[in-house]
Amino acid sequence: MTRWRTGLLPASLIAVSAGLAAGGAAAQTQTQTQAQAPDARAIITERCASCHTPEGDGWKRISHIRKSPEGWEMTLFRMGHLHGARLSETEASTLIRYLADTQGLAPSETADYRYILERQPNVAEAEADEGLVTTCARCHSFARVALQRRDADEWLKLAHFHVGQFPTIEYQFMSRDHEYWQRISTETPQILGQRFPYETAAWTAWKDAGKADPAGTWAVSAYQPGKGAYGGTMTVTAAGEGTYRVAYDLTDAAGQPLTGEGLASVFTGYEWRGSVSLGGTDLREIMALSEDGTTLSGRAFQAAADEVGATVTAVKMDGRPVLVGLSKPSLKAGESATVTLWGDGLGSRIDFGPGITVEPQGVSAGRAVVRLTAARDAAPGWRTIKVGDATLEQGFAVYRSVDSVRIEPETAVARVGGGGGALGAITAQLEAVGYLNGPDGQPGTDDDVRLGALPAAWSVANRDEAAEGMEDARFAGTMNSSNGLFQPALAGPNPERRFGTNNVGDLTVTGTVKDGTRSVSGEGRLVVTVQRWNDPPIH
Numbered sequence: 001m002t003r004w005r006t007g008l009l010p011a012s013l014i015a016v017s018a019g020l021a022a023g024g025a026a027a028q029t030q031t032q033t034q035a036q037a038p039d040a041r042a043i044i045t046e047r048c049a050s051c052h053t054p055e056g057d058g059w060k061r062i063s064h065i066r067k068s069p070e071g072w073e074m075t076l077f078r079m080g081h082l083h084g085a086r087l088s089e090t091e092a093s094t095l096i097r098y099l100a101d102t103q104g105l106a107p108s109e110t111a112d113y114r115y116i117l118e119r120q121p122n123v124a125e126a127e128a129d130e131g132l133v134t135t136c137a138r139c140h141s142f143a144r145v146a147l148q149r150r151d152a153d154e155w156l157k158l159a160h161f162h163v164g165q166f167p168t169i170e171y172q173f174m175s176r177d178h179e180y181w182q183r184i185s186t187e188t189p190q191i192l193g194q195r196f197p198y199e200t201a202a203w204t205a206w207k208d209a210g211k212a213d214p215a216g217t218w219a220v221s222a223y224q225p226g227k228g229a230y231g232g233t234m235t236v237t238a239a240g241e242g243t244y245r246v247a248y249d250l251t252d253a254a255g256q257p258l259t260g261e262g263l264a265s266v267f268t269g270y271e272w273r274g275s276v277s278l279g280g281t282d283l284r285e286i287m288a289l290s291e292d293g294t295t296l297s298g299r300a301f302q303a304a305a306d307e308v309g310a311t312v313t314a315v316k317m318d319g320r321p322v323l324v325g326l327s328k329p330s331l332k333a334g335e336s337a338t339v340t341l342w343g344d345g346l347g348s349r350i351d352f353g354p355g356i357t358v359e360p361q362g363v364s365a366g367r368a369v370v371r372l373t374a375a376r377d378a379a380p381g382w383r384t385i386k387v388g389d390a391t392l393e394q395g396f397a398v399y400r401s402v403d404s405v406r407i408e409p410e411t412a413v414a415r416v417g418g419g420g421g422a423l424g425a426i427t428a429q430l431e432a433v434g435y436l437n438g439p440d441g442q443p444g445t446d447d448d449v450r451l452g453a454l455p456a457a458w459s460v461a462n463r464d465e466a467a468e469g470m471e472d473a474r475f476a477g478t479m480n481s482s483n484g485l486f487q488p489a490l491a492g493p494n495p496e497r498r499f500g501t502n503n504v505g506d507l508t509v510t511g512t513v514k515d516g517t518r519s520v521s522g523e524g525r526l527v528v529t530v531q532r533w534n535d536p537p538i539h
Helices: 008-017 024-034 036-047 069-083 089-102 107-117 130-136 142-146 152-165 180-195 201-208 465-470
Strands: 216-224 228-238 243-252 257-267 271-278 281-289 295-302 305-316 322-326 330-332 336-344 356-364 367-374 381-387 390-399 404-408 411-415 431-436 449-453 457-462 477-479 485-488 505-515 518-529
Touching: 036 089, 069 089, 089 257, 107 142, 107 201, 107 281, 130 142, 130 180, 152 180, 216 243, 216 322, 216 336, 228 257, 228 322, 228 336, 228 367, 243 271, 257 281, 271 295, 281 305, 305 322, 322 381, 322 390, 330 367, 336 381, 390 431, 390 449, 404 505, 411 485, 431 505, 431 518, 457 477, 465 505, 485 518
Parallel strands: 330 390, 404 518, 411 518
Antiparallel strands: 216 228, 216 305, 228 243, 243 257, 257 271, 271 281, 281 295, 295 305, 322 336, 336 367, 356 367, 381 390, 404 431, 431 449, 457 505, 477 485, 505 518
């Protein structure tokens, strides 16, 4: 099976843009990029129209579907894998751009399902239509369905494709608990056609709207579980139609420099896809521009291990005070800490609210360093941070003691791997997050005050009687006792285990935070499962 660890998009981007730093080659690449729209139609006519015959100004099937860039990437891969359509990387990149720009998705159409594009780990979907879950989401995520648009007739064609391509599908994934073919050939296409139709007001408005130019300087704030916050500035310069050079000047939570550069491409006017090296690590970026082009948000993850990554927020800098993020989310009463703020216009007066003294330590582009001291009698709870006229509600917290600890994520998934096999292990990073009880005085409710991840001691145990019988905690992997990083065991049958089974397991994870003379613990669940052999851009 094919493993698409990072997808085609960054690789295609690099192939198309390889000459950008090489003078004349850059001009040639830019000229080629600017001519993509007519070139794309010529490629479709030459390579695709023997099956997808012309129809009006488009082509059968092709012109009746809208998808994300990754969705079109998967379509092109399938056309080559199953039907012999041969495309170079440059041709594939040209088609992806053309199709995503002309038959893509509006920002509002992707908003609820960006977790799957960003490859966020440990997401549990919450689709309410149980019929669609049992019909579609037993084999892949429901987001994969929701990130396409078709009319009912085209959804019916997709149902026929599934049965034709996968003739045993009705007997797999528990499909015999309902009248599978009857449902997917009658009821399901109508439901999907209503929920995810080809023609929508959102797409009509977005397709015809002017698109923002991301070139400029951005204030960046990011957070990586297990590592902490980092931020600074990102400089974006145009390098051809829809393609940009990116340079990062960041610092981590400890104030150490973190720099890097790379390339990015913007599809559909807002879909940011980047390939950068940051601090010597190759990263992929999947983010979205806001409709007005002033903010950018999403996720950056390791090219070689997409479960390892950071959530990213950026605001385009225009000199007005704005706070994007900070290096530390809370402070204990009676203590001091050096904190870095990331944003714009940070030379203005900075105020962390009552009970906190602010001593400026230095200001530079995109960042300000301050020394904070929380008075011993400072009231516990949220503080509003003010930078000039800008405010950040619930941006910082003061505490005297930690009331409770929650493990995040509440349920994590890791995958065995390595040992000379084709796939490496998928790790799991857990954090012990401290909380104050909110006004209701009860832990675990919506009004609790989040203090952020705290240093903790970590352990794992068998979750239940079945796990105890299989000795899951012994065989499934190793938890780093100081940082919450779980490393799964090697894949493959293990003769030392009962029944010689793989090194999977169902574990309880405990993180214990030391708070003065007290210890406060939280528990979560860790499922260690088998390898994912087929890893497409959209799961």
